[in-house]
Amino acid sequence: MLMLSACSEPAALGDDPRANPRDAGKVALGARVYAQNCAACHGAKLEGQPDWRKRLPNGRLPAPPHDESGHTWHHPDNVLFGITKNGLVPPYAPKDYESDMPSFGGKLSDEEIWSVLAYIKSHWTSREMLGARAQMTRSAGRQ
Numbered sequence: 001m002l003m004l005s006a007c008s009e010p011a012a013l014g015d016d017p018r019a020n021p022r023d024a025g026k027v028a029l030g031a032r033v034y035a036q037n038c039a040a041c042h043g044a045k046l047e048g049q050p051d052w053r054k055r056l057p058n059g060r061l062p063a064p065p066h067d068e069s070g071h072t073w074h075h076p077d078n079v080l081f082g083i084t085k086n087g088l089v090p091p092y093a094p095k096d097y098e099s100d101m102p103s104f105g106g107k108l109s110d111e112e113i114w115s116v117l118a119y120i121k122s123h124w125t126s127r128e129m130l131g132a133r134a135q136m137t138r139s140a141g142r143q
Contacts, residue, residue: 015137016077018110019117021124030119033112037104042066046123060098066120073124073133077117084113 020026035044041063042048048065055061064070072080083092087103104113124130 016081016114016117018114019077019081019121021118021121023118026115026118027122029112030115030117030122033108034116034119037108038066038116041100046070046120058098060100063100067123068126068129072120073129074136076137080117080120081110081113084108084116085110 034042043063043065046066048067048070049062052062052064052070064072066072075083079092083101085103085105085108086092088097088099088101089103093099108116124133
């Protein structure tokens, strides 16, 4: 039922059609790729690592959740794609920022990365969160 109500929602400005959470084939591929490449750090249920907002002894942050409890949904699709493909490097992080997030550009195809994003986005279903994301990405598009 949630999927039916989400289908009537217009796409937000920051949404890229290549990360369409309504594309069942793309979401299925994304689920497989996520399980093989992302779940070890970000959790099988997108829950992230414990205390993900608290820095580790090495100064790095644990992997954040990709469900609605995290901040992934705050970012436009092109930023999420860039971070996944290139790692957490400029322009997505300050110069010399240290992160355990690897770049997947040499391991995954662009299609696989977009599919993972579609899979993640398929878990964002609350009207409140979708509305907030649309507002944030709309504002980011005006800058």
